[in-house]
Amino acid sequence: MPDAIPAFKQQIPSQNSDRDILAETPAYDLIELFFFAYRDFVSDPDRILDEYGFGRAHHRVLHFVSRQPGLTIAELLDILRITKQSLNRVLKELIEKDFIESRMGTSDRRQRLLHATPQGHDLALKLAKLQTRRIMRALSAASPEAKAAVSQYLLCLIDPDDREHVKQLVFGPEKT
Amino acid sequence: MPDAIPAFKQQIPSQNSDRDILAETPAYDLIELFFFAYRDFVSDPDRILDEYGFGRAHHRVLHFVSRQPGLTIAELLDILRITKQSLNRVLKELIEKDFIESRMGTSDRRQRLLHATPQGHDLALKLAKLQTRRIMRALSAASPEAKAAVSQYLLCLIDPDDREHVKQLVFGPEKT
DNA sequence: AATTTTATGTCAGCCTTGTTGACATATCTC
DNA sequence: GAGATATGTCAACAAGGCTGACATAAAATT
Numbered sequence: 001m002p003d004a005i006p007a008f009k010q011q012i013p014s015q016n017s018d019r020d021i022l023a024e025t026p027a028y029d030l031i032e033l034f035f036f037a038y039r040d041f042v043s044d045p046d047r048i049l050d051e052y053g054f055g056r057a058h059h060r061v062l063h064f065v066s067r068q069p070g071l072t073i074a075e076l077l078d079i080l081r082i083t084k085q086s087l088n089r090v091l092k093e094l095i096e097k098d099f100i101e102s103r104m105g106t107s108d109r110r111q112r113l114l115h116a117t118p119q120g121h122d123l124a125l126k127l128a129k130l131q132t133r134r135i136m137r138a139l140s141a142a143s144p145e146a147k148a149a150v151s152q153y154l155l156c157l158i159d160p161d162d163r164e165h166v167k168q169l170v171f172g173p174e175k176t
Numbered sequence: 177m178p179d180a181i182p183a184f185k186q187q188i189p190s191q192n193s194d195r196d197i198l199a200e201t202p203a204y205d206l207i208e209l210f211f212f213a214y215r216d217f218v219s220d221p222d223r224i225l226d227e228y229g230f231g232r233a234h235h236r237v238l239h240f241v242s243r244q245p246g247l248t249i250a251e252l253l254d255i256l257r258i259t260k261q262s263l264n265r266v267l268k269e270l271i272e273k274d275f276i277e278s279r280m281g282t283s284d285r286r287q288r289l290l291h292a293t294p295q296g297h298d299l300a301l302k303l304a305k306l307q308t309r310r311i312m313r314a315l316s317a318a319s320p321e322a323k324a325a326v327s328q329y330l331l332c333l334i335d336p337d338d339r340e341h342v343k344q345l346v347f348g349p350e351k352t
Numbered sequence: 353a354a355t356t357t358t359a360t361g362t363c364a365g366c367c368t369t370g371t372t373g374a375c376a377t378a379t380c381t382c
Numbered sequence: 383g384a385g386a387t388a389t390g391t392c393a394a395c396a397a398g399g400c401t402g403a404c405a406t407a408a409a410a411t412t
Contacts, residue, residue, distance in 0.1 A: 025308070026301065026304035026305055026307075026308045027308045027311045027312070028304065028346070029346050029347065030311050030327065030330070031239075031304060031307050031308070031311070032243075032345065032346045033327060033331055033334075033342070033346060034217065034330060035236070036330075036338070036342050036346075037331075037333040037334055038214050039257065040333060040334050040335045040338070041210065043335075055367090055368060055369075056368090056369085057368075057369055057370090060211070063207075067204060067208075072388085072389095073388070073389060073390095074387095074388070074389085081215065082369085082370065082371090083370075083371065083372080084388095084389075085372085085390095085392095086369060086371075088389090088390070088391080089368090089369075089370095090368095092390095105388090108380070108387095108388080109379060110378065110379045110380070110387070110389065111379095111389080112389070128204065128207060129202055131202075131203075132201070132202045132203045134333055135203045135333070136203070137332060138328075138329050138330075138332035141328065141332045142325055142328045142329055142332070143321070143325060145321070145325065146325040146328070146329055147206075149318055149322040149325040149326060150326055150329045151205060151206065151209060152314075152322070153314050153322055154206070154209035154210060154212075154213040154314075155209055155213075156313060156314035156317045156318070157213040157216060157310055157311070157314045158209075158212050158216050159216045159219075162212070162216070166209070170204070170205050170208045170209060170212075171205065231397060231398075232398085233398060233399090248359085248360095249359070249361095250358095250359065258399070258400090259400065259401080260360075260361080261361090261362080261363095261399090261400080261401085262398065262399055262400075264360090264361065265397095266398080268361095281359090284358095284408080284409070285407080285408060285409085286358070286359045286360065286406095286407065287359065287408095288359085288360070
């Protein structure tokens, strides 16, 4: 992946006080904007999920299953970072209500390969479009390079150990 | 599709495909990156809060009270968008453990003006610095204009009705 | 002065979604 | 065949949301 242009990458090392201030002065603006943005970002889906008797936990599961047909339980647990008991509760409801189906693995028959049903895909898409509308509105108010900057920023907020994994999930397998 | 006002029904036909793609193709990358980034962003404070017997809810309350000494209950409820009962549960604990103190309002004695104690400010600052470290790491991997782009983006993700309010909270009262 | 509205506090109970621990089953691997 | 692995399930608990009802003091209105 393309690194930042070296000339822009570094700070001015001449003044230690600058570095200290950067390290020690809290970035209240970005901390708080992140909170408010996330608060509103998840509120759109919430309203619709309510109509189906689902919550945010159902949304996360449905989203990733819809995006990656054939996802296994273990992979899903790794993405969501919750316990299998927590996952199972919401997954069971999604299966019972016919939004997700669970097929036995072919190569390893212990695994469950999760797939969204047509109904499941519809709901997932509906919710994704809602959030996309909000995103597009925000991007359209910004510069053309904003999207790349925002993606890069969000990616680097993620724990370094996970970054490659997330990149694969989000942008698909590398073509190398 | 139901009737629309004819003149507004469609844009210039030549650009319809562009607009449709923008409106209809989900921005999966930004949706998912936002999820993963938020997941890790809140995980740093979580570890420390645990040592104090606090959770995320306590963090939010302490953060905004520490940032805005003299905040009232009503203002805090408006920021957090939770019920007073939910707020009261965590606020009571923060007051009992001497991280926040509640003073009677001077002009309106029904109000409670919330202030962080020295201990409260210390913890709030510690957590903010932790998150700032993550933010700075992410910004340093990006272009110099990234910070402005990210701020702008996050701000525009917020509900339009709230945007001015949040701007005031985050950037302070305008000098006009 | 009496009434109404507002800001806050509190009790009681419920829901969602996270947790831990223990145990069961089928299947794969060695 | 033995052990490891992927998943399912039961039970209990905790955090942090919610609603509804009711209480109090102080401000605002009439």
